[in-house]
Amino acid sequence: MKLNIALLAGDGIGPEVIDQAVKVSNAVAKKFGHEISWTPALTGAAAIDAVGEPYPDETHAICENADAVLFGAIGHPKYDNDPSAKVRPEQGLLKMRKKLGLFANVRPTFTFPSLINKSPLKRERIEGTDLVFLRELTGGIYFGEKGRRENGEVAYDNCVYSREEVTRLAKKGFEMAMSRSKKLCCVDKANVLETSRLWRETVQAMEKDYPEVTVSYEFVDAVAMRLVQWPNSYDVLITENLFGDILTDEASVISGSMGLMPSASLGEKTSLFEPIHGSYPQAAGKDIANPLATILSAAMMFEDAFGLKEEAEAIRAVVNRSLEEGYVTEDLSEGAKSYKTSEVGDWLASKI
Amino acid sequence: MKLNIALLAGDGIGPEVIDQAVKVSNAVAKKFGHEISWTPALTGAAAIDAVGEPYPDETHAICENADAVLFGAIGHPKYDNDPSAKVRPEQGLLKMRKKLGLFANVRPTFTFPSLINKSPLKRERIEGTDLVFLRELTGGIYFGEKGRRENGEVAYDNCVYSREEVTRLAKKGFEMAMSRSKKLCCVDKANVLETSRLWRETVQAMEKDYPEVTVSYEFVDAVAMRLVQWPNSYDVLITENLFGDILTDEASVISGSMGLMPSASLGEKTSLFEPIHGSYPQAAGKDIANPLATILSAAMMFEDAFGLKEEAEAIRAVVNRSLEEGYVTEDLSEGAKSYKTSEVGDWLASKI
Ligand SMILES: CC(C)[C@H](C(=O)O)[C@@H](O)C(=O)O
Ligand SMILES: CC(C)[C@H](C(=O)O)[C@@H](O)C(=O)O
Numbered sequence: 009m010k011l012n013i014a015l016l017a018g019d020g021i022g023p024e025v026i027d028q029a030v031k032v033s034n035a036v037a038k039k040f041g042h043e044i045s046w047t048p049a050l051t052g053a054a055a056i057d058a059v060g061e062p063y064p065d066e067t068h069a070i071c072e073n074a075d076a077v078l079f080g081a082i083g084h085p086k087y088d089n090d091p092s093a094k095v096r097p098e099q100g101l102l103k104m105r106k107k108l109g110l111f112a113n114v115r116p117t118f119t120f121p122s123l124i125n126k127s128p129l130k131r132e133r134i135e136g137t138d139l140v141f142l143r144e145l146t147g148g149i150y151f152g153e154k155g156r157r158e159n160g161e162v163a164y165d166n167c168v169y170s171r172e173e174v175t176r177l178a179k180k181g182f183e184m185a186m187s188r189s190k191k192l193c194c195v196d197k198a199n200v201l202e203t204s205r206l207w208r209e210t211v212q213a214m215e216k217d218y219p220e221v222t223v224s225y226e227f228v229d230a231v232a233m234r235l236v237q238w239p240n241s242y243d244v245l246i247t248e249n250l251f252g253d254i255l256t257d258e259a260s261v262i263s264g265s266m267g268l269m270p271s272a273s274l275g276e277k278t279s280l281f282e283p284i285h286g287s288y289p290q291a292a293g294k295d296i297a298n299p300l301a302t303i304l305s306a307a308m309m310f311e312d313a314f315g316l317k318e319e320a321e322a323i324r325a326v327v328n329r330s331l332e333e334g335y336v337t338e339d340l341s342e343g344a345k346s347y348k349t350s351e352v353g354d355w356l357a358s359k360i
Numbered sequence: 361m362k363l364n365i366a367l368l369a370g371d372g373i374g375p376e377v378i379d380q381a382v383k384v385s386n387a388v389a390k391k392f393g394h395e396i397s398w399t400p401a402l403t404g405a406a407a408i409d410a411v412g413e414p415y416p417d418e419t420h421a422i423c424e425n426a427d428a429v430l431f432g433a434i435g436h437p438k439y440d441n442d443p444s445a446k447v448r449p450e451q452g453l454l455k456m457r458k459k460l461g462l463f464a465n466v467r468p469t470f471t472f473p474s475l476i477n478k479s480p481l482k483r484e485r486i487e488g489t490d491l492v493f494l495r496e497l498t499g500g501i502y503f504g505e506k507g508r509r510e511n512g513e514v515a516y517d518n519c520v521y522s523r524e525e526v527t528r529l530a531k532k533g534f535e536m537a538m539s540r541s542k543k544l545c546c547v548d549k550a551n552v553l554e555t556s557r558l559w560r561e562t563v564q565a566m567e568k569d570y571p572e573v574t575v576s577y578e579f580v581d582a583v584a585m586r587l588v589q590w591p592n593s594y595d596v597l598i599t600e601n602l603f604g605d606i607l608t609d610e611a612s613v614i615s616g617s618m619g620l621m622p623s624a625s626l627g628e629k630t631s632l633f634e635p636i637h638g639s640y641p642q643a644a645g646k647d648i649a650n651p652l653a654t655i656l657s658a659a660m661m662f663e664d665a666f667g668l669k670e671e672a673e674a675i676r677a678v679v680n681r682s683l684e685e686g687y688v689t690e691d692l693s694e695g696a697k698s699y700k701t702s703e704v705g706d707w708l709a710s711k712i
Contacts, residue, residue: 098551128485128589149501149519154554158522163558165519167501172513197602199450202506206515229609236588236613237480250549254606258584 011044011314014074018052020287021297022080028299028353029078029306035360036319052082052097062100068107072277076313078306079282085289105145110273110280112180113143115256119263122331127264137263139242143252144177145273150249169203174210181246182218188243192223195231195247207248235259260284267298267339270305272312279313281305295348298337300327326359363396363666366426370404372639373649374432380651380705381430381658387712388671404434404449414452420459424629428665430658431634437641457497462625462632464532465495467608471615474683479616489615491594495604496529497625502601521555526562533598534570540595544575547583547599587611612636619650619691622657624664633661647700650689652679678711
């Protein structure tokens with residue numbers, strides 16, 4: 009199979025972790041007889057520095073024509089804490105999501121037995137947790153009309169959803185529930201928001217098409233609590249953009265494996281795969297960043313973008329092996345010998 | 361001093377826990393030579409059943425004329441999971457907040473040494489946590505224009521904030537920071553939302569009036585993470601209505617003492633005090649509900665509504681004693697002998 013992949017390394021540790029994912033992907037491709045064509049493109053602060061904007065048209069053209077996009081991380085301290093700056097890396101991210109139609113952000117939270125002691129939660133609370141959020145990513149208050157009136161004294165943000173947008177996301181949720189434990193939780197604030205009532209009634213109407221799926225409806229504040237109390241009571245959760253932003257980040261820290269969590273953003277034309285961690289500028293260029301989340305994102309890419317499940321499993325197997333054998337970067341080594349980012353990448357590629 | 365208090369017992373376990381708070385408050389009043397006049401009024405499902413709406417005008421008149429409102433809980437299963445029902449108890453809550461101008465919801469999260477083992481977090485993560493959220497309660501997306509268009513196929517909710525609303529809430533935040541550790545965190549989503557940018561610029565402009573307070577600005581998704589990771593790194597946090605709804609609930613479960621957490625909603629005319637737990641309908645009428653959160657809410661009332669700090673401390677002291685001596689309801693007794701709701705109230709009143 010010929011795999012046409014856009015490569016957006018981005019900022020900070022992005023380029024280093026992406027390098028390792030490329031090594032491992034190439035090794036898998038070789039083993040299974042695929043041919044990958046990688047097309048690098050600029051994004052984030054790196055793109056602002058080079059061409060004055062975070063998601064250049066050329067990058068968009070490359071992504072649009074690719075079968076999948078592998079993404080590192082964006083964000084640079086010089087743009088931090090200045091939300092009023094004219095050009096910000098985040099704008100590139102939002103523009104990219106919108107223009108590529110990446111409407112469904114898939115964010116799993118699962119545990120690795122060897123990392124469970126890193127969780128802030130007690131072992132009995134977190135053990136066995138294996139949940140996945142589907143966050144709507146191209147609508148809601150992120151993209152509604154926003155602005156000021158009354159000489160800047162009043163600000164507003166509009167949250168808008170259409171039944172079609174909800175249906176599209178919920179469909180992915182039902183399908184994912186069918187492929188897992190057949191439990192779906194719709195997270196909303198239907199006791200207060202009209203958009204949430206639309207979400208709830210739309211999902212309720214879809215229940216009859218998936219008679220095997222048990223659907224629950226929970227308010228966002230209740231989910232924020234239960235995620236800390238009984239995370240393993242959840243399986244598939246669907247929610248709107250802003251609730252998803254908050255809850256997926258909350259979920260990411262409960263497992264102790266945050267540095268390993270991959271994600272996918274599924275679209276109509278193409279899909280994007282990226283680690284959930286940020287650009288971690290303090291570590292940039294030091295060859296110490298943990299590449300496993302990016303490598304596991306590449307595994308998701310093989311499975312979800314190309315339907316290559318065996319290839320994905322091959323990657324996951326070597327990642328598990330590196331954890332078991334302690335061939336890991338310093339953040340995971342617990343005082344034992346640790347390895348460089350590039351060494352971990354080489355080792356994993358050689359074990360494929 | 362003459363204390364004129366409206367008493368809104370509400371639904372479920374509300375009446376039972378309110379009864380105990382009244383006993384303890386009366387005991388304190390007697391000891392310190394105050395005279396309390398309690399005026400009961402209907403609210404919640406109880407009010408819907410009696411007069412067809414959850415916050416009747418008569419109740420509003422009673423609250424408006426009171427120096428403080430002591431509130432139990434509202435919510436009844438027959439109104440649950442039916443967000444489209446014509447009359448819902450929550451509407452009464454929102455109407456009450458708006459009509460009484462209760463703009464600042466004060467939600468502390470602290471730990472009791474004897475309860476720390478109930479926390480889902482590891483001891484070293486939660487020990488020493490003592491933070492307080494100030495949640496804006498009468499603005500934002502809760503009260504903006506909302507509705508449907510295109511034959512109901514599109515729903516919208518508007519989030520609106522004025523500089524004045526932000527200033528009013530932030531002022532309380534700065535004052536509270538001054539009376540505590542002089543650390544204030546402004547929680548927003550200024551990388552995406554215009555209302556958040558107004559929040560941030562307003563708070564930034566106020567910094568010069570409180571030179572002793574160190575202010576940090578964090579995104580809501582980052583706070584959702586750090587609350588689970590390092591809750592004791594926070595002190596006073598200010599935020600808008602919806603973020604506050606989610607984060608205060610998340611914060612409430614981390615300490616292990618959720619069943620004991622009081623809250624206040626401060627307004628221009630009057631203030632309201634209530635436990636953060638819900639109406640817990642399954643326990644209603646059984647004399648088993650834990651009354652301590654309501655009793656600690658009464659302590660907040662003595663201190664914040666009437667400036668009676670000694671009286672508040674007297675209540676807190678007996679509550680601590682009941683925890684130490686194990687004179688508690690079954691949810692806290694850890695298999696040891698437990699006491700009825702009314703017995704705990706009687707005991708506390710007798711020890712004042
Ligand atoms: C950087 C920011 C705009 C973005 C978001 O809010 O969506 C980030 O928090 C995320 O979750 O990917
Ligand atoms: C019941 C609901 C409307 C309410 C809110 O969202 O404000 C509740 O969750 C709260 O936090 O008091």
